[in-house]
Amino acid sequence: MPTNVASSGIFLDGDWVDPQGEMLQVQDPSTGDVFAEIANGTPAEIDAAVAAARRAADGAWGRMTAVERGRILRRISDLLLENVAMLAELESRDVGKPLSQAKADAEAIARYFEFYAGATDKIHGETIPYQDGYTVYTLREPHGVTAHIIPWNYPLQIIGRSVGAALAMGNAAVLKPAEEASLSSLAFTEIACEAGLPAGALNVVTGIGESAGAALASHAGVDHISFTGSVSVGRLIQASAAENVVPVTLELGGKSPQIVFDDADLDAAMPFLLRAGIQNAGQTCSAASRILIQRTIYDEVVDRLASAYDNLRIGPAPTDPDVGPLISAQQKMLVERLVKEGEGRGNQVVTKSPLNADVPANGFYVRPTLFGNVGGLDPLAQDEIFGPVQIAMPFDTEDEAVSIANGTDFGLVAGVWTRDGARQMRLAKSIRSGQIFVNNYGAGGGVELPFGGIGKSGHGREKGFEALYGFSVLKTIAAYHG
Ligand code: NAI
Numbered sequence: 001m002p003t004n005v006a007s008s009g010i011f012l013d014g015d016w017v018d019p020q021g022e023m024l025q026v027q028d029p030s031t032g033d034v035f036a037e038i039a040n041g042t043p044a045e046i047d048a049a050v051a052a053a054r055r056a057a058d059g060a061w062g063r064m065t066a067v068e069r070g071r072i073l074r075r076i077s078d079l080l081l082e083n084v085a086m087l088a089e090l091e092s093r094d095v096g097k098p099l100s101q102a103k104a105d106a107e108a109i110a111r112y113f114e115f116y117a118g119a120t121d122k123i124h125g126e127t128i129p130y131q132d133g134y135t136v137y138t139l140r141e142p143h144g145v146t147a148h149i150i151p152w153n154y155p156l157q158i159i160g161r162s163v164g165a166a167l168a169m170g171n172a173a174v175l176k177p178a179e180e181a182s183l184s185s186l187a188f189t190e191i192a193c194e195a196g197l198p199a200g201a202l203n204v205v206t207g208i209g210e211s212a213g214a215a216l217a218s219h220a221g222v223d224h225i226s227f228t229g230s231v232s233v234g235r236l237i238q239a240s241a242a243e244n245v246v247p248v249t250l251e252l253g254g255k256s257p258q259i260v261f262d263d264a265d266l267d268a269a270m271p272f273l274l275r276a277g278i279q280n281a282g283q284t285c286s287a288a289s290r291i292l293i294q295r296t297i298y299d300e301v302v303d304r305l306a307s308a309y310d311n312l313r314i315g316p317a318p319t320d321p322d323v324g325p326l327i328s329a330q331q332k333m334l335v336e337r338l339v340k341e342g343e344g345r346g347n348q349v350v351t352k353s354p355l356n357a358d359v360p361a362n363g364f365y366v367r368p369t370l371f372g373n374v375g376g377l378d379p380l381a382q383d384e385i386f387g388p389v390q391i392a393m394p395f396d397t398e399d400e401a402v403s404i405a406n407g408t409d410f411g412l413v414a415g416v417w418t419r420d421g422a423r424q425m426r427l428a429k430s431i432r433s434g435q436i437f438v439n440n441y442g443a444g445g446g447v448e449l450p451f452g453g454i455g456k457s458g459h460g461r462e463k464g465f466e467a468l469y470g471f472s473v474l475k476t477i478a479a480y481h482g
């Protein structure tokens, strides 16, 4: 593990510095044990981070040619790949994420840096035909200082998609990881530094959302904010951005559906229906928490899902189970309360996966739960649960399926399972969502694919080439030369 990672969470201007504030304990979700500590960043440290980023944005980093920036990002990618095993182990322990998922995340961040490394010198402005005597062109420039407030569920991947794209455009970044899972951000920082990222291009302040996070989001020196997390904090971030009149990208999760028609290839669909619900113990913004099933095949699909639930292996993250613990005692309590309230309203519990007797007693394990026949207005069908809980909902017609799918405040991702090509096209248009998957779900996470929500799922797009537009601003130059 990189030096200092377990003892310091403040990286300013190319150096680890001694934290000014108290230290926060880091728990291993699989056991409940404390195994590390991180700094609770102070507003003064946020100030210093923003100042260091500003110097880098105005200095060598901001002036570096696109191709040189790309080479540094490529070296970061290569070093990340060399360190996949270390990063996976760290992320698995810190998040309680099954080891193979953590490995996939570590490979994904390397892939993000590879993708954005290759893009730095391929994004450019345009010339615009205009009145006689003018030459008009556009420049695509960095915002300057970008703030990245990220959650605990996929730290490595979210660093890749947001910090990676911001750096590619020549922004200088300030990263505030989630207090529950900061260690991979620190390990990433060490790697980026070793790869030759200049001082100040990336600054990291760990700490609590309400203090370090709020200080960063409201800082007048920040030119763009990228936030992934809850709707309630997203609102606060957008209010801060409004105060300073800066752009903001919000990715706030969802209540995403997978819709299964009776002409679907069920053998192909079943693993996706399950995995998209229980991956990362359901703590995934794009989790498919609602399964809409045509009534003619409803019982068959629910039976097959139920037997998959009954066979899930639930256990400590390093043993690479199907489902690990949740991130914290608090998240476990929240999910268990929402399940209990769902039961209390008379919803049908199809099955709850059994917990092995040998799961560590103090780990944050929750029994994966499948509800059936849930009505569209029930809170189970409306509210993000962020745990291993899925609901099955029957429908009769295509119109009804669309209306249920669109019947929440969210719109992040949707999956459609049908062999009917015309229906695929109709649904791809009529479902309100940032991404639609036809006869798959998630498409393997492809870093090339623009991602983001509508409605309460947020706004702005990350991933793919599209992110580079979000992390830059367009300047128009009209030169009169007669
Ligand atoms: P959260 O929204 O509080 O935390 C996300 C990030 O925001 C963390 O870095 C946190 O430190 C920071 N933050 C918290 N309060 C802040 C503030 N006032 N100002 C600036 N930054 C602040 O999410 P939390 O509490 O960890 O989880 C609660 C729920 O949010 C989950 O149950 C889930 O429904 C949703 N969530 C959605 C995620 C997604 O991927 N879209 C990720 C994490 C949580």
Ligand code: MG
Binding pocket: 209, 230, 233
């Ligand atoms: Mg919170």
